Amino acid sequence: GNISEGDLHFLEMLGSGNCGTVYKALHRKMSMPMAIKVIILDCTVDAQKQILSELEVLYRCKSPFIISFYGAYFMENRISICTEFMDGGSLDQYGQIPEHILGRMTVSIVRGMQYLWSLKIMHRDVKPSNILVNTTGEVKLCDFGVSVQLVESIAKTFIGTNAYMAPEKIGGQDYTVQSEVWSLGISLFEMAVGRFPYETANKNSSKPLELLNSIVLKDPPQLPRGVFSDAFVDFVANCMQKVPSARPAPEALMKHAYIERYDDEKMEAIARWVLEKVEEIQRQKIAKKTSSA
Numbered sequence: 001g002n003i004s005e006g007d008l009h010f011l012e013m014l015g016s017g018n019c020g021t022v023y024k025a026l027h028r029k030m031s032m033p034m035a036i037k038v039i040i041l042d043c044t045v046d047a048q049k050q051i052l053s054e055l056e057v058l059y060r061c062k063s064p065f066i067i068s069f070y071g072a073y074f075m076e077n078r079i080s081i082c083t084e085f086m087d088g089g090s091l092d093q094y095g096q097i098p099e100h101i102l103g104r105m106t107v108s109i110v111r112g113m114q115y116l117w118s119l120k121i122m123h124r125d126v127k128p129s130n131i132l133v134n135t136t137g138e139v140k141l142c143d144f145g146v147s148v149q150l151v152e153s154i155a156k157t158f159i160g161t162n163a164y165m166a167p168e169k170i171g172g173q174d175y176t177v178q179s180e181v182w183s184l185g186i187s188l189f190e191m192a193v194g195r196f197p198y199e200t201a202n203k204n205s206s207k208p209l210e211l212l213n214s215i216v217l218k219d220p221p222q223l224p225r226g227v228f229s230d231a232f233v234d235f236v237a238n239c240m241q242k243v244p245s246a247r248p249a250p251e252a253l254m255k256h257a258y259i260e261r262y263d264d265e266k267m268e269a270i271a272r273w274v275l276e277k278v279e280e281i282q283r284q285k286i287a288k289k290t291s292s293a
């Protein structure tokens with residue numbers, strides 16, 4: 001059945017992005033934690049109906065590498081999208097991630113992307129903040145664009161640049177699975193070194209055109225050899241080729257030496273790392289509170 005506002009007990013805000021705010025809530029009857037993404041959308045009732053019906057595709061997205069969908073509802077001019085809560089949050093908050101952890105995470109990320117592609121769904125927004133982890137070591141994708149109407153309605157109010165966008169997309173060419181492979185590559189690069197790989201400006205800069213220009217015009221950045229395994233350097237370089245058809249996809253991704261190396265199902269390695277980090281972040285929050293009190 002579907003969820004309504006009365007079923008939920010809102011607990012805390014988890015974060016907010018360009019188009020909405022995500023809260024943690026408890027589903028009262030199921031006593032299950034959920035993540036509720038609330039987006040303000042000024043659209044017609046017809047558009048609302050269309051969005052809700054398009055989102056139903058999400059009920060059929062069942063994979064260990066994809067966030068589970070529990071339902072969505074409109075209240076006034078806001079849509080609330082209810083999904084699985086991930087206690088490790090998103091990968092953008094962790095800074096640099098060691099290769100042996102990131103490598104194992106990548107296996108799940110690629111499996112998630114392949115699952116979506118197998119359903120003819122394009123993610124359209126692969127980036128560290130849309131990759132979630134939990135303390136059991138699961139890694140799952142969220143925020144993929146299943147509803148054309150929702151994407152359109154958000155686009156009307158969206159301001160800002162998508163720094164993870166492939167050069168061909170910036171140039172207005174066709175968007176393909178290979179474009180998502182670029183986004184995967186640049187995301188891995190950022191998480192491996194702990195900073196966004198283009199130097200001109202940071203990705204939230206006031207000079208977005210400069211950033212987009214360097215992505216389109218410059219040679220893609222390379223991970224330093226020696227610091228990272230050759231397989232990893234090569235994988236990211238393959239993903240970040242300017243010519244889309246030169247990038248591996250989809251079968252070739254799984255067959256790459258980097259993926260094969262870390263495809264050992266050692267989820268407990270990720271689990272331990274995430275748990276440690278979550279505890280560290282928790283301690284920092286408490287320290288901040290006590291120092292400001």
Ligand code: ATP
Nearest residue numbers: 014015016017018019022035084085086089090129
């Ligand atoms: P953008 O709006 O540019 O896509 P974003 O992805 O950071 O940026 P949101 O999708 O609104 O923005 O998410 C905000 C934050 O909420 C995320 O960065 C993440 O930390 C947290 N979050 C989102 N979904 C979940 C979830 N299912 N479980 C736990 N935390 C989540």
Ligand code: MG
Nearest residue numbers: 017129130143
């Ligand atoms: Mg997001």
